[in-house]
Amino acid sequence: MASAATAGGPARPTPPGKRKSVTGTRKTIAAGFLLPALVLLGALVVYPIGYSLYRSFFDQAGSSFAGLDNYKEIFTEDTILTAVKNNVIWVVVAPTVSTALGLIFAVLTERVRWGTAFKLIVFMPMAISMLAAGIIFRLVYEQDPDRGAANAVWVGVHDTFAESAGFPKAHPLPVHPLKAAAGGAFLTKEPVTAGRQVQLPLVGVAPDKMPSDAKPAKAAEPDDGKITGTAWLDFTKGGGGRPNSIDAKELGLKGITVEAVKDGKVVASAKAGADGTFTLPASADGAQLRLPADNFREPYNGVNWLGPSLVTPAIIGSYVWMWAGFAMVLIAAGLASVPRELMEAARVDGATEWQVFRRITVPLLAPVLAVVLVTLMINVLKIFDLVFIIAPGSAQDDANVLALQLYRSSFGTDSNLGVGSAISVLLLLLVVPVMLFNIRRMRRERRR
Numbered sequence: 001m002a003s004a005a006t007a008g009g010p011a012r013p014t015p016p017g018k019r020k021s022v023t024g025t026r027k028t029i030a031a032g033f034l035l036p037a038l039v040l041l042g043a044l045v046v047y048p049i050g051y052s053l054y055r056s057f058f059d060q061a062g063s064s065f066a067g068l069d070n071y072k073e074i075f076t077e078d079t080i081l082t083a084v085k086n087n088v089i090w091v092v093v094a095p096t097v098s099t100a101l102g103l104i105f106a107v108l109t110e111r112v113r114w115g116t117a118f119k120l121i122v123f124m125p126m127a128i129s130m131l132a133a134g135i136i137f138r139l140v141y142e143q144d145p146d147r148g149a150a151n152a153v154w155v156g157v158h159d160t161f162a163e164s165a166g167f168p169k170a171h172p173l174p175v176h177p178l179k180a181a182a183g184g185a186f187l188t189k190e191p192v193t194a195g196r197q198v199q200l201p202l203v204g205v206a207p208d209k210m211p212s213d214a215k216p217a218k219a220a221e222p223d224d225g226k227i228t229g230t231a232w233l234d235f236t237k238g239g240g241g242r243p244n245s246i247d248a249k250e251l252g253l254k255g256i257t258v259e260a261v262k263d264g265k266v267v268a269s270a271k272a273g274a275d276g277t278f279t280l281p282a283s284a285d286g287a288q289l290r291l292p293a294d295n296f297r298e299p300y301n302g303v304n305w306l307g308p309s310l311v312t313p314a315i316i317g318s319y320v321w322m323w324a325g326f327a328m329v330l331i332a333a334g335l336a337s338v339p340r341e342l343m344e345a346a347r348v349d350g351a352t353e354w355q356v357f358r359r360i361t362v363p364l365l366a367p368v369l370a371v372v373l374v375t376l377m378i379n380v381l382k383i384f385d386l387v388f389i390i391a392p393g394s395a396q397d398d399a400n401v402l403a404l405q406l407y408r409s410s411f412g413t414d415s416n417l418g419v420g421s422a423i424s425v426l427l428l429l430l431v432v433p434v435m436l437f438n439i440r441r442m443r444r445e446r447r448r
Contacts, residue, residue, distance in 0.1 A: 049428065056421035070422035080409075080423070083400040086312055087430075090383060090401060094316050094323075095376035099369060101320065102327025106335050107357065109328075119332065123325035130322075134389025137318040141305035141390065151302030158300050166255050167209060168298050170202045175243050176234070178202075184293035187261070194285040195222055198229030201244055202253065202291075205233050210251060213274055217252040220277040227280035229289070231256050231272045252276025256295050260284030306391065308398040315390050315399060319383070327372045334368030335361070367445060374438045381431050402427050 059066045074080050105122055109115035125133065142148030145155040172178035172186055177199060181187040192198050197220050210233070217232030231253045234243060241247040252275040260268040260280050267287055270278040280289075305314045338361065346356050362369075384403035391399035402423055410420030 052421045052424045052428075055417060056425050058418050060416040060418055062417060066418055070416075070418045071426075073419055074422055074426060079397055079400060080405055080419075082397065083402050083405040086400060087381065087402050089312060090316065090380045091377055094319050094380050094383075095373050097316075098320050098323045098327050098376055099331075099372050101324040102329075102331050102372065103362075103365070103369065105324065105328040106332040107361065109332065110335065119325075119328060122328055125322045126325050128322070130385035131389065133318060133322055134386050137315075137321075137386075138390050140318075141314055143301060143304055143306070145302050148302070148305075150305055154302040155300055158302075166211065167202070167205050167253060167295055170205045170253075170296055172202055173234070173243060176201050177244070178291070181290060184296055186291045188289045191286050191288050192227050192229075192260075192284065194227055194282060195224050197222055198227060198289060199244060199246075200229060200231040200258065200289065200291065201234030202231070203233065203235050205235075205253070211254040211274075214251045214254045214276075215274040216248065217246045217250050217276040219246055220279070223279065225282045225285075227260065227268075227284040227287075227289075229258070229278055230276045231258060231278065231291070232276040257292055259290045259292055260287035261290045262287045266290075306395055308395055311391050311395045311399040315386050318386055318390060319380070323376060323379070327376070330372050331365060331368055334365050338364045367441075370441055371438075374434055374441075377434050378431055378438075381427060381434070402430075 055062065056070050057066060057068075058064065059069075074084075105119070109118050112118065128136075139147065140149045141151075143151060145151040177189055178186045178201075179189050186202075188198070188200075217230055220228035220230050222228060230246060232246060233251050233253060235241070236247050236249045238249075241250065253272055254274045254276070256272045256276075258270050258272065258278050258280070259266045260283070268280045268284045270280050272278045304310065342360055342364075343356050346360055351359070382403050383401055384407065387396075387399050387401050387404050388407070396404075406420055406423045406427065409416055409423060
C-alpha cells in the first residue's frame, strides 16, 4: 500500500492538528516581522497620543488636575479662537482651490504640445521645502515695491492707469509766497492779478523724484488778461542761490497742478511745463492759486499683503503655489484612465467641450478628486511652517492656526503644556473624521 501511494496513488489528507500548527507557525512568523513596527508605532504614535490626552486634563505645572479647564480656554481665549477660525478658512479654501487648479491644469495640458514640460514646471514647487517656500514668499510679499515682486507688479499696473504724485514731501519755505492750506495743499498768501507774473517756489523734492525731462526754470512771459507764472524747485545744488528768485541751476516742477480758487471753488487749473511755466485764463484774475494735495501725496506703494486683513489669503496663495502641482499630477494620472470613447461619443452627439468636461470628465474623475481633496485637507489641518515663516510678528496673531498655536502654547514664553496638549487633542479630533472618510472611501473602491 505504501509503495502504491508513493507510485502515484491519492495523497493522504493532512491531519487537522498539523494544519493548526502550521497556521500557528505562520502567525508567529508574521507577528515576529510586525513586532518591530508595532513597537515603533506604539512608542512614536500611540504613547504620545495617550500622554497628550492625559496631560490635557492637568494644569500648567502638571501637578494638579484641571478637568476640562484647558478645553474651555481653547474656546474662550481670543487668540485660540482666531486660530480655529483661520483653520476653518484653510480647510475650506486651500484644498478646494488647489484641487480646482490641478483639475484645470490636468485637462488643459492634454491639449497643448508642451504639456509634459508645463506639468514639470507646475510640479517643481513640490521639490521645495516648506521652509524655503516660506522664505521665498516672505520676500515676494515685501511691502517695498523695490524688493517685493507682488507689489512691484501691483504698483506697475496701478501706475499704468493712475499717475503717481510727482513731488511727495515738497513744501514751501516761510519766506515763500505760499502758505499751508487744508488737506495738505498750499495756497498763495495774496490773490493774483492778470498781467503779473506769479512765482510758486518749493523745496524738499528729492533728486530721484524730479522728472527726468525737467528743464531749467525760467520766468513766465506776462500775458495781458491771463495769469502766468512759474513753479520751480527753489534749491541750487552745491549751495548758493537766492530764495524766491529763479537761479540758473534750478529746475522747473514739470507736471505740477496749479488751481485758481475763488470763494472755495476752482475756477481754472493748469499743469506746469518742463520749465515750470503755466498759464491760467482770465477767469483766474483775483483768485488765489492753490497747489492741490494730489501733487504731494506719497507714491503708491502697493498692497500690505502681510497686514492683518490679507495675511491669511496671502499665505494660502503660497500653499496653493506649492500643492497645485501635486493635485495636477494625481488628477492627470486619473485622467489617463478615462475611456476616450465616452468623450468622443458625447462630441458626436453634439455635446460642447464644457458639457463633456462637466458631465463626463468630472464625474469619472470623482474618486481621484476625492483622494486629492481629502489628502490636502489632512495636510492643511497640520499647516505650520508657512504661517510661522511668512507672517511677521505684528500679524502672527491674525494669521494664527491651531498647529502654530500648539507650538506657541507649548514652547512660547508663557508656555502652558496643559493648553498645548488640549490643542493637540483637538487637532487629532479634527483629523480623525477626515481619515475615517478616506478609509471608508478606499474600502468602497476595493469592493468595486
